[in-house]
Amino acid sequence: MKQTVLLAGATGYIGSRVARELLSHNFALLCPVRDRTGRPAQALHELAATSAQGSLDLVEASLQDIQSLDHATEHFNADFVVSCIASRNGGITDSYAVDYQANHNLLRWAIKRNAKHFTLLSAICVQKPRLAFQHAKLKFEAELACSGLSYSSVRATAFFKSLSGQLRRVSEGKPFLMFGDGLLTQCKPIAEDELAQFIRMTLESTALSGVQAIGGPGPAITPLAQAELLAKLTGQPLRTRSVNPKLLLGAAALLSIAARFSKRLADKAEFARIGHYYATESMLHWDTQKQAYDAEATPEFGSITLEDSYRAQLAGADDQGLGDQAVFR
Numbered sequence: 001m002k003q004t005v006l007l008a009g010a011t012g013y014i015g016s017r018v019a020r021e022l023l024s025h026n027f028a029l030l031c032p033v034r035d036r037t038g039r040p041a042q043a044l045h046e047l048a049a050t051s052a053q054g055s056l057d058l059v060e061a062s063l064q065d066i067q068s069l070d071h072a073t074e075h076f077n078a079d080f081v082v083s084c085i086a087s088r089n090g091g092i093t094d095s096y097a098v099d100y101q102a103n104h105n106l107l108r109w110a111i112k113r114n115a116k117h118f119t120l121l122s123a124i125c126v127q128k129p130r131l132a133f134q135h136a137k138l139k140f141e142a143e144l145a146c147s148g149l150s151y152s153s154v155r156a157t158a159f160f161k162s163l164s165g166q167l168r169r170v171s172e173g174k175p176f177l178m179f180g181d182g183l184l185t186q187c188k189p190i191a192e193d194e195l196a197q198f199i200r201m202t203l204e205s206t207a208l209s210g211v212q213a214i215g216g217p218g219p220a221i222t223p224l225a226q227a228e229l230l231a232k233l234t235g236q237p238l239r240t241r242s243v244n245p246k247l248l249l250g251a252a253a254l255l256s257i258a259a260r261f262s263k264r265l266a267d268k269a270e271f272a273r274i275g276h277y278y279a280t281e282s283m284l285h286w287d288t289q290k291q292a293y294d295a296e297a298t299p300e301f302g303s304i305t306l307e308d309s310y311r312a313q314l315a316g317a318d319d320q321g322l323g324d325q326a327v328f329r
């Protein structure tokens, strides 16, 4: 008999890949979405229609409202809950509402419906929290860890998408934009489909319970190395332009003053802080004793490299969305 997964965030970038992965592994999906008529929801239907094994039920519900979720799912139960939801804008209020409150409601739902396991898609950067969305994710993760329910918190490194935003500009001969000398940060990026595979595996193996930091295949790569790789693959000469990350801190400080009078400006200050964070912090394991990032200690999964992804995108594949979440485009 098919096992059922309540998959929240199935209309999102990673959530839609997790949906595809689960459908192709014979799971029945129950997906609460905000808009059942929207294009992403239709794409889920199309995906399910082409799946020989899995099945899909889409229900419209507000995850901020437990009664709405209960009502929309009254005829369903689930063996597992997987949450790939995230604030779409990273603003302060929205991060709390989605990364904490909506996940809190999903956990209540999972416990009430006797789900066996809850898998949360999180981010490796929560290990050094300074941003509103990181605090919201950690608050929920702490709640999940002491809920008594079996769980996995998948703290992923950067997706390829986040490192693909400059592919087009470099192909057009424009310089690669980077912070400082391009050596301030490193990451071991992970392919979206392999992350989805890892998430599916957390439902099948108790060895993947608890907090799971996860990166792609090494070695770790700096922004300068990305510039070199893109120059090689596009046949363009290596051209870089440096941006001082302190500009973002300055912007955050200025906006923070005005933020006292406006939520919108408070969010803008937060976006500048997010930019500065990613400009200066590596997406690798943080060694608290050494107070340093450790590439070797960052777990690796999968075999697809960033170079493979760049090659595929240059050959016309459009799978990475060309960097919706990247700082530079």
Ligand SMILES: NC(=O)c1ccc[n+]([C@@H]2O[C@H](COP(=O)([O-])OP(=O)(O)OC[C@H]3O[C@@H](n4cnc5c(N)ncnc54)[C@H](OP(=O)(O)O)[C@@H]3O)[C@@H](O)[C@H]2O)c1
Residues within 6 Å of the ligand: 008, 009, 010, 011, 012, 013, 014, 015, 033, 034, 035, 040, 062, 063, 064, 084, 085, 086, 087, 088, 097, 098, 102, 121, 122, 123, 124, 155, 156, 157, 158, 159, 160, 162, 325
């Ligand atoms: N970008 C990276 O490199 C990276 C690296 C590591 C970890 N992560 C983490 O990965 C996670 C997912 O990222 P993603 O790129 O897949 O996100 P995404 O494409 O923005 O998708 C977000 C999902 O959450 C849903 N959602 C947002 N607000 C909601 C609300 N108020 N109520 C109900 N659902 C809501 C969205 O639904 P709608 O379609 O209705 O908006 C969508 O399904 C995030 O937690 C992020 O921190 C990202």
